[in-house]
Amino acid sequence: MSRRSSRASVSDGEFFTDCKAAYVEVVKDVRKDITSKSLLLQALQESGRNPSERVLKKYWNSSTDGISFDDFVDICRKEHVTSDDEMMKAFRKIDTNGDGYLSLDELFKIMTSKGEKMTRQEVREIIDEVDENGDGKLDYKERKFYYEQFCNMNRATADQLRQRNRKRLERVEKGDRRSKKVESFSDSKRGDVASMGSQISVKSNSSQRTGMSGSRRSLLSIGEQKNPYSTPVPAQRKTLSRSLLSEDDMPRPSPRSNKKGVKHVPASKLGHLTEEPKNKRDWTKTTSKGCFFIDEDDGLMTHTYRLNLNERSKVWITVQPSIPQSMIIGDTTPIDTMLLVTKKKPDSEGRSVVGFTEKRDGKGKYGVMCELKAGSYNLLPFTTGCHLKARRSDSSKETPLVRKDRDGKTSITKAFRKALEEIFELSDLDGNGTLSRDEFTWFTLRTSGDKVTDDEWAVVEDTVELENNEITKKGFVKLNEMEADDVDDDISDLWVTLNSMGYNKDLFIDEACPYKLDVYTESCDDAEVALTCTGIETINNDMIIETVMEQDEGVKIKGSVYMYTYANDTRSTVVLSNRSNNSVNVTMDCTSSKNCQISQDNEEYTVTLDPHEKQIAHHLMPLDETLDWTPRCVEAVTK
Template sequence: MSRRSNRASISDGEFILDCKAAYVDVIGDIRKDITNKSQLLQALQDTGRNPTERVLKKYWHADTDGISFDDFVDICRKEQVTSQEDMMKAFRRIDINGDGFLSLDELFKIMNSKGETMSKQEVKELLDSVDENGDGKLDYKERKFYYEKFCNLNLEISKQLRQKNRKRLERAEKGERRSKKVESFSDSKRGDSASMGSQISVKSNSSQRTGMSGSRRSLLSVGDLKDSHSTPVPAQRKTLSRSLLAEDDMPRPSPRSNKKGAKHVPASKLGNLTEEPKNKRDWTKCSSKGCFFIDEDNGLETHNFRLTLAERSKVWITIQPVVPQSMIIGDTTPIDTMLLITRKRPDNEGRSVLGFTEKRDGKGKYGVMCDLKAGTYNLLPFTTGCHLKPRRSDSSKETPLVRKDREGKTTITKAFKKALEEIFDLSDLDGNGTLSRDEFTWFTVRTSGDKVTDDEWNVVEETVELDKNDEITKEGFVRLNEMEAEDVDDDVNDLWVTLNSMGYNKDLFIDEACPYKVDIYTENCDDAEMALTCTGIEAINHDMIMETVTEQDEGVKIKGSVYMYTYANDTRSTVVLYNRSSNHVNVTMDCASSKNCQINRDKDEYSVTLGPHEKQIAHHLMPMDETLDWTPRCVESVTK
């Protein structure tokens, strides 16, 4: 459903005042810009709005430097103030265990999901104020009175917060006027201090808000709970009392540089996968599609999968990129698509990874053979980011998405329709030509951050014709998006949010996503006893990747308590750093001497900051041109 512009039912003067009060409460001065998405979220929430991740992406892009107060006012004119109906829908999504009740633990988790500091006792007092039967839960399925009262309570809190913001603004402006009067009588430092004091007091009030105001902000953000994108402010790093390097220490090659500097044969000369079973036609096969996405907040994301075996079996798993017609790729180097097989729970020694795709053929297909017991396993695709990187800019002219027909009706262009059909194919994970509710939900989570509720699915069923299995056809999917385009008229921001979330640039080419296909062959399991289901879209699991590196290398000491672990095969070199000390440590890495290598970092020379007892992937290296030899080589040094 499209989010349309809406003006609140208040006078324009009061509207501007509310905007100004919220802006000053967060930023401190309307002459200053909003500098990050978290500030924009907080300021919009202070005006009583509930922006989802999709709405935020409309106004805060990857290349956005700041948003002025005038821009903020324009945004507030376009986005609706949260209504009771919106709140009712949002609260239905916070029933984490699906039992129809909102418990104290669920409310506590939600209210603190954005970094708020509301205590469990404060949450309990809030719950008690609307829990009339005293069972410690809020039942919104059978006793709607309590649920509606809870919504009304939060709407009232939102109103009170706006009134408080106005009073803070009024006090701040009085203080500023008072300071100017002082300055008019004297140029002394005392006058300057008074002016500064009035500005600081506004900031202090903003940072000290707790209690009911804090709960309102968290509750109104429940639509973003699943994948909370707000980045917490890191704690200030402690400085080392003295350098871990001696004064005569200089950056030098790693003790394992000979191994790391060895030449690798061109990947294009790699033959067939050696472990691939010759009689795999006799094995049971199961397949699914997935996709890697570049996410502005979480980096690289991917679909994850779960494999269930009813009995012990040899399992052959392959993963390879699927290149749509509109995808931008290099001529010689396919985007790397690899995969980890992990236990549901670590073993007694804390290990989770059972196997991963080390070998690949010359066409970009990776494979791994495992002998697995009966049970359930997680399949975690990953890509290094050496070849799939964020676009540096998207300065080209936007491809038109909508047009007017002869009757003046808004309709979508052929280019946009082609992109929608391609998105449908990307979302059709099982490849059956239709979208199930789960597949449609994964699409909406990716593009808007929200799951599909029962009410929203009912709207889909009433709007477009489904197939005999109650799944969305390609024509129905395109029609749903056509209806949204008709609704937005000339405002195509929502449409571009969908396209950008799926990896499309302004030319409607895919450059920030990579589809792939996973094939599973089992020797001893038939179709009825094997299931492959997608578990959702999540950030790539770097912890599991680091486990594969540290398990296969003993590690070498760089300096002090900093150790380096290296993994290298014919197509990839990965370095993991481990700080075993109780201090923060900086490690400088210089990979400029590598030959024909592509690094996942922005630069060949960079620094990695390690917290106490922290592990990090320092870098991945892969061949830039797979038709040529490649030589990974790096120099490391520890600094303060």
């Protein structure tokens, strides 16, 4: 169901002014471009719109370099200002437990994770402002609050925002006109000024600068700042003072250069996984599918899983790519698909990881054997990003997705239908040939950022024939055919879906990697194993860091900066740890490595570490698995 443009109830002149005011609020100058998706989101929010992730992806994708002011105006014409119904829909989504109330915790969670983050006290003040009965909750079941409070608050906030932005724009334009007059006057008097020498100087008055504060916090945000036109003075960045550092803390080359490196055997010589149970056919097997995705904002993402055991058992877990041969790097190196097994809560020593895949066979399958107590565990797949990388360029010509017959009826092309069928297979995590509501929700979360509501699922039930209350492949394609028929000539929404699932303009998957996950448990008469997909999340680097630091004692590079290295036959991972109270930069030079593919964009780069921060510096893997590979790195702490 595509989004269509709606006309605002303002004149074209007012509309243009509002767009310009919102744009200037974020970018400062209409002659400059919006340079990131986050800035586009802020500008649209300043204009009274609340775009979903899918809407943003429609206008900002991996090939977008910038959006001009004219482009922004066109976007605002297509995407209408947030309506009361849309606000109520969003309001209900925040109510995670479905009790009809918004608690402080629920409101705090949503308003401290999106856009310009708010403090808990600011959220508390929002609730206090409209909480009539003093129970600390917002109630949307009461008709009075629905219409008179929530919607009026939304409209009032949007109106206040537009008025504030217009006033700021007026001040900016007046300042520009004044500056031009001064420049003109100065040009005409240039000779006089020059003759006066040092008697005349130009001073700037910071207290008179026009305010250009950040984006609107939230549509639920109410109240104004004490001075809505003042410019907050940014905090000055702390500098490293020589008087605060010891001699050891000063930059100098690392004592650990790894000049010789560590030579690894070709991964192509790897055989079967030695830990794999010989009698695994007698073990209970549970299978699921999943996928790694490249996200422009969040980096590498993956499906995550929960494993529940009702009694102690040995568990053998394998994960391997389930992709066509055409996606194998150089026809020899499969995209790495690894996995971490973690507890729901850390132990007394702060450890969460109970096992991770270290070994793999020659076909790309990784495995790990664990002895697990009864309880619940997280299974966190991960990939290094050495071989699964964001595309650097895309085809200039898009593959046709729709076509029209002689009667003007829209239908999808064979190529698009094939891609939709592949996406269906990716989304069918349990492999039963149909999509459950949960599986359809994972698909919509990935492509639009929204969960499937009861009303939306009811539309699905009324639209396509279901099998055991699940969507068939035919029904899934039909839903997308209906969307294609509804978009007229604007197919940008269709491309958002394809791009989100890793497809390029040639309808080839190059920014995603599907995988297969198998869990084997020793046979027990009354053993119960439940493997559940819990969502699509950013790869958990903290858990990877924990595994590396558990395996290596670490080497002091300089001062309070330490390096930890983990290496096996197919992967080398380096972690940096800054134990000091100051930020430091560490240069990493891996140019002397042989036959290696690095997870960074370049083999020579700089890592910035905040005080007491731990960070993955890089992963290295063999570029060609039929040959020897030698990872090498030279490190140095700099200012």
